[in-house]
Amino acid sequence: MKAFAKRRLDSWALITIILLLLYLVFMVYPVGNLLIQSVIDKATQTFSLDSFIKFFSKPYYLSTLFNSFKVSISATLLALLVGTPLAYFFTAYRIKGAKVLRILIIIASMSAPFIGAYSWILLLGRNGVLTQLIYSISGIMPPDIYGFTGILLVFTLQLFPLIFLYASGALKNVDHSLMEASENMGCIGIKRFVKVVLPLITPSLLAGALLVFMRALADFGTPMLIGEGYRTFPVLIFNEFLSEVGGDDSFAAAIAVVAILITTAVFLVQKIIARKKSFTMNALHPMTPKELKGIKKVFVYLFSYGVVGLAVMPQCYVIYTSFINTKGMVFQSGYSLDSYISAFETLGNSIQNTILIPGISLVIIILMAVLIAYLSVRRRNAATSLLDILSMIPYIVPGTVAGIALLSAFNSGIFGSGVLAISATMSIMVVALVIRRLPYTIRSSVAILSQIPISIEEAALSLGASKMKTFFKITIPMMASGIISGAILSWVTMISELSTAILLSTYKTQTLSVATYTEVIRGNYGVAAALSTILTVLTVISLLIFMKLSKGEDLSI
Amino acid sequence: MSKIKIEKALKKYGDHTVISSLDLDIRDGELFTLLGPSGCGKTTLLRMIAGFNSIEGGDFYFNDQRINDMEPSMRNIGMVFQNYAIFPHMSVRQNVEFGLKQRKMDRKEITERADRFLKLMQIEEYADRMPENLSGGQQQRIALARALVIEPDVLLMDEPLSNLDAKLRLEMREVIRTIQKNVGITTVYVTHDQEEAMAISDTIAVMNHGVLQQIASPKEIYHRPSNVFVATFIGRVNIMDGRYDHESRILRLEGGYEMAYEAGFDSQKVLVAIRPEEFEMSQKVGGLHGVVEDAVFLGLNTHYHLRLDNGERVEVIKVSSMEESYMLGEDVYLKILSEKINLFNEDGSVNLLMSI
Numbered sequence: 001m002k003a004f005a006k007r008r009l010d011s012w013a014l015i016t017i018i019l020l021l022l023y024l025v026f027m028v029y030p031v032g033n034l035l036i037q038s039v040i041d042k043a044t045q046t047f048s049l050d051s052f053i054k055f056f057s058k059p060y061y062l063s064t065l066f067n068s069f070k071v072s073i074s075a076t077l078l079a080l081l082v083g084t085p086l087a088y089f090f091t092a093y094r095i096k097g098a099k100v101l102r103i104l105i106i107i108a109s110m111s112a113p114f115i116g117a118y119s120w121i122l123l124l125g126r127n128g129v130l131t132q133l134i135y136s137i138s139g140i141m142p143p144d145i146y147g148f149t150g151i152l153l154v155f156t157l158q159l160f161p162l163i164f165l166y167a168s169g170a171l172k173n174v175d176h177s178l179m180e181a182s183e184n185m186g187c188i189g190i191k192r193f194v195k196v197v198l199p200l201i202t203p204s205l206l207a208g209a210l211l212v213f214m215r216a217l218a219d220f221g222t223p224m225l226i227g228e229g230y231r232t233f234p235v236l237i238f239n240e241f242l243s244e245v246g247g248d249d250s251f252a253a254a255i256a257v258v259a260i261l262i263t264t265a266v267f268l269v270q271k272i273i274a275r276k277k278s279f280t281m282n283a284l285h286p287m288t289p290k291e292l293k294g295i296k297k298v299f300v301y302l303f304s305y306g307v308v309g310l311a312v313m314p315q316c317y318v319i320y321t322s323f324i325n326t327k328g329m330v331f332q333s334g335y336s337l338d339s340y341i342s343a344f345e346t347l348g349n350s351i352q353n354t355i356l357i358p359g360i361s362l363v364i365i366i367l368m369a370v371l372i373a374y375l376s377v378r379r380r381n382a383a384t385s386l387l388d389i390l391s392m393i394p395y396i397v398p399g400t401v402a403g404i405a406l407l408s409a410f411n412s413g414i415f416g417s418g419v420l421a422i423s424a425t426m427s428i429m430v431v432a433l434v435i436r437r438l439p440y441t442i443r444s445s446v447a448i449l450s451q452i453p454i455s456i457e458e459a460a461l462s463l464g465a466s467k468m469k470t471f472f473k474i475t476i477p478m479m480a481s482g483i484i485s486g487a488i489l490s491w492v493t494m495i496s497e498l499s500t501a502i503l504l505s506t507y508k509t510q511t512l513s514v515a516t517y518t519e520v521i522r523g524n525y526g527v528a529a530a531l532s533t534i535l536t537v538l539t540v541i542s543l544l545i546f547m548k549l550s551k552g553e554d555l556s557i
Numbered sequence: 558m559s560k561i562k563i564e565k566a567l568k569k570y571g572d573h574t575v576i577s578s579l580d581l582d583i584r585d586g587e588l589f590t591l592l593g594p595s596g597c598g599k600t601t602l603l604r605m606i607a608g609f610n611s612i613e614g615g616d617f618y619f620n621d622q623r624i625n626d627m628e629p630s631m632r633n634i635g636m637v638f639q640n641y642a643i644f645p646h647m648s649v650r651q652n653v654e655f656g657l658k659q660r661k662m663d664r665k666e667i668t669e670r671a672d673r674f675l676k677l678m679q680i681e682e683y684a685d686r687m688p689e690n691l692s693g694g695q696q697q698r699i700a701l702a703r704a705l706v707i708e709p710d711v712l713l714m715d716e717p718l719s720n721l722d723a724k725l726r727l728e729m730r731e732v733i734r735t736i737q738k739n740v741g742i743t744t745v746y747v748t749h750d751q752e753e754a755m756a757i758s759d760t761i762a763v764m765n766h767g768v769l770q771q772i773a774s775p776k777e778i779y780h781r782p783s784n785v786f787v788a789t790f791i792g793r794v795n796i797m798d799g800r801y802d803h804e805s806r807i808l809r810l811e812g813g814y815e816m817a818y819e820a821g822f823d824s825q826k827v828l829v830a831i832r833p834e835e836f837e838m839s840q841k842v843g844g845l846h847g848v849v850e851d852a853v854f855l856g857l858n859t860h861y862h863l864r865l866d867n868g869e870r871v872e873v874i875k876v877s878s879m880e881e882s883y884m885l886g887e888d889v890y891l892k893i894l895s896e897k898i899n900l901f902n903e904d905g906s907v908n909l910l911m912s913i
Contacts, residue, residue, distance in 0.1 A: 455638040458636070459636065
């Protein structure tokens with residue numbers, strides 16, 4: 001047994017301890033702190049459940065919960081209804097321009113949701129271009145875009161690409177012979193899709209659906225802009241936490257705890273269902289796209305181009321308006337770069353921040369993800385299992401909640417000691433991004449590492465390389481390509497992040513997405529459009545680099 | 558070069574004991590094979606020698622040096638893996654040179670040594686290629702060159718041929734055998750393929766359920782298996798119940814067959830192990846009667862499956878010839894070549910011929 005103990009205390013043990021400490025300080029402590037806050041009466045400093053009682057007894061608060069659920073579930077279902085057939089069409093049929101459409105779908109999914117919301121207001125809002133157009137043609141006012149309908153529209157168009165990507169990935173693994181076997185037994189067309197294809201890709205659809213639901217539930221910008229009277233959960237949390245008058249930390253904390261409980265429940269339910277339905281597939285011969293004819297062709301083309309068109313329309317319209325002369329919320333006639341000029345005047349450090357903060361975060365994320373993936377795949381023990389579990393917690397903490405937790409935890413340092421009082425600095429934004437994005441990168445790193453046979457590392461060890469040398473010379477280079485493409489996707493989601501940034505940033509540390517949101521709220525539509533265009537350009541460039549590097553490999557979000 | 562000594566080796570996974578109190582001596586320079594069905598613990602034992610599995614008890618020595626607590630990288634072993642474990646991001650040459658670079662040799666010597674082994678394994682023409690486009694046999698050669706170039710004390714091979722097709726397997730078997738003899742390196746070879754083990758080994762250790770059943774030369778293992786497990790695992794064998802009577806020097810088989818047999822042990826019930834080629838079969842009446850149920854023609858030999866009068870099925874091998882063949886349903890008679898057969902005690906754990 002002595003030999004055993006000796007072996008474990010190597011450099012990896014040290015790394016495990018450091019990582020556990022980091023999680024303890026930057027995640028367990030803030031979330032725990034939030035939990036405690038929610039059950040402590042601020043005035044008397046004693047245990048009390050008043051905040052929870054207040055929440056559950058007032059229909060006003062409780063209704064936000066129902067609102068969030070209603071809109072998130074509806075959005076998930078709609079996203080499934082749009083994303084799944086689209087993925088099937090793209091896999092089963094030859095569609096002209098499919099490559100470009102695919103890129104557009106990805107771009108649509110990568111932009112910040114609130115920009116979509118803002119753009120739909122411009123298009124279909126009370127004074128929207130389309131509203132006016134429809135009214136002048138038909139004399140009928142189109143239905144109101146604000147509230148439930150608007151949020152649902154934005155969420156669906158924003159999130160169906162996730163379903164599309166998951167379903168496409170799964171369809172790639174459906175062997176063509178399965179389709180032929182089914183046809184051979186007389187099951188074709190829609191019947192085959194429902195009876196054979198759908199069950200095969202259900203596990204992936206469930207995984208995609210969970211992601212869509214979580215994002216919809218946690219999104220703050222969209223309901224804030226387009227929701228008007230339709231208040232959702234994140235909006236409530238944000239308002240309760242930030243409102244100067246009557247702002248109640250304990251109450252906000254209680255709502256946050258309720259939010260975490262709900263997401264945990266959803267997460268677990270999905271896991272249980274997914275486990276029952278899971279199986280592995282590997283296609284020797286993937287489906288080959290077939291040529292379409294007649295009415296079917298018309299329908300498939302209309303659907304594919306229609307959906308993608310709708311998805312990218314808000315982006316395009318925002319870009320278009322950024323070149324129009326604007327005064328406040330009113331677009332004037334004529335085109336100029338004035339919006340960009342004033343955008344650059346108001347920008348401050350936004351662009352630098354948008355590159356610097358996600359950049360630093362990315363480096364930390366990659367480093368930690370690779371280490372954690374290695375520990376949990378190759379060195380399984382009690383400590384690394386704990387690390388594995390801890391690293392998954394951020395999945396279930398909505399962005400707004402994470403923001404609040406970090407703010408109240410580090411406002412005056414750890415436990416109010418002044419140590420690590422980083423609440424108004426760039427560091428806290430880096431911490432927030434790292435925590436929120438890390439689980440995704442860990443998951444993809446684990447997937448990559450699991451595919452590398454352990455014997456390759458053992459070969460290096462037997463040839464005389466030390467453990468660290470094996471890790472850096474053999475393991476890392478073999479993981480590199482997968483990690484890099486994953487990293488670019490992380491980067492793209494981080495540069496358009498809003499829900500935590502809006503809570504944590506100050507004027508000095510504000511990012512492009514925060515600046516855009518602020519300008520929208522202030523009614524400077526021209527500047528907002530210009531800023532958002534800059535953000536879109538950054539996103540598109542990053543995605544193009546990704547596609548160049550990954551050579552058409554699968555996207556994993 | 559080294560000899561390997563293992564004393565009272567113990568391997569546990571949690572509370573589950575896989576190997577308990579195993580002793581083993583491997584001579585300097587021999588090709589030693591661990592042979593057994595999957596899950597018998599042979600790969601586990603090999604990985605304990607390599608240092609990739611923890612050792613829960615006992616002592617492992619290379620010569621006189623105890624290696625239990627030594628890091629795998631310090632044991633100076635060459636290892637060849639089932640899936641070759643070629644580094645996919647390095648060229649063939651870089652793969653072969655990897656171990657030498659860890660030993661901080663100077664550049665010139667590294668190149669010279671790598672060249673020598675690339676040539677020896679006949680892969681020098683691929684030296685600057687990336688391994689992904691090479692065939693299984695070529696990858697196996699790289700793996701072997703990479704393991705041998707560091708001049709290890711011990712070469713460990715974990716089912717190195719199981720991923721190759723039948724023809725390549727035979728070819729690589731020869732290559733491994735020749736190289737091992739040329740270099741003269743102590744080699745531990747793991748396989749579940751008994752034919753491969755016979756062809757390649759100086760010594761075979763047959764393992765089952767974590768216990769060594771027999772350690773001997775291939776010839777001895779085939780002709781004098783130490784128990785019924787070894788007899789049935791190596792080659793084909795018919796096991797029949799019987800009784801040996803020491804007074805009358807007669808061996809009686811269950812089916813009523815009797816034959817004179819001289820042995821140095823007391824009268825007792827025995828298990829008689831007869832290999833298919835240890836029968837003499839003819840149409841002449843006399844001996845053990847059976848009916849031909851099935852015949853498989855394999856070129857050199859024909860395998861016959863007979864049904865005996867007591868309902869037992871036996872397998873008999875005869876060298877094929879154009880003239881002689883037996884029809885299905887034909888009556889045949891068997892004689893047993895008594896000097897070749899083996900007798901085991903009633904539970905099959907001891908070969909009675911070896912215990913004297």
